[in-house]
Amino acid sequence: MLLSRHQVLGRHERDHERLERSAYLLLSRIDTQGPMSIGQLAEAFGLDTSTVNRQTAALLRCGLAERVADPDGGMARKLRITDEGGRRLSGHREVNRSCLARIVAGWSPEEVRELEDVLVRLNRSAEALEGRYWPRTEDDGGGAACRPPAPGEPAPPTA
Incomplete structure (x- = not known):
């Protein structure tokens, strides 16, 4: 809990750039794995498809992800991170790293x-x-x- 509280302190550094937790998790998974369908994301996180659908709709509205044809030729459209989504994800990760670096600075x-x-x-x-x-x-x-x-x-x- 203390670590989570300390992470919240980092939000003051770039609050307007911070991602919601669900956005961070979804973008991180897509960043790691490549374009994914809503069904694949739901399975990966063990969530209901309707939940992931709402979360990905928010990513699309904010311009953090975009729908693309399946690069492997499948029928389902997939979500891919936009340049803005990648930039925001990178910034969020950097704030997390700097907060953790302050915690372990004396180690x-x-x-x-x-x-x-x-x-x-x-x-x-x-x-x-x-x-x-x-x-x-x-x-x-x-x-x-x-x-x-x-x-x-x-x-x-x-x-």
């Missing part, structure tokens, strides 16, 4: 790495429990971190 590099390792492990454990894996582009080939290990397969590295 050693080893302590920061330890926190990073534990947070990665926490996120992956939550994903495994929920059965929904966030796509990643990591040095270990990316895909291994996005799914649970097969029986007998070693778990992916946590950093």
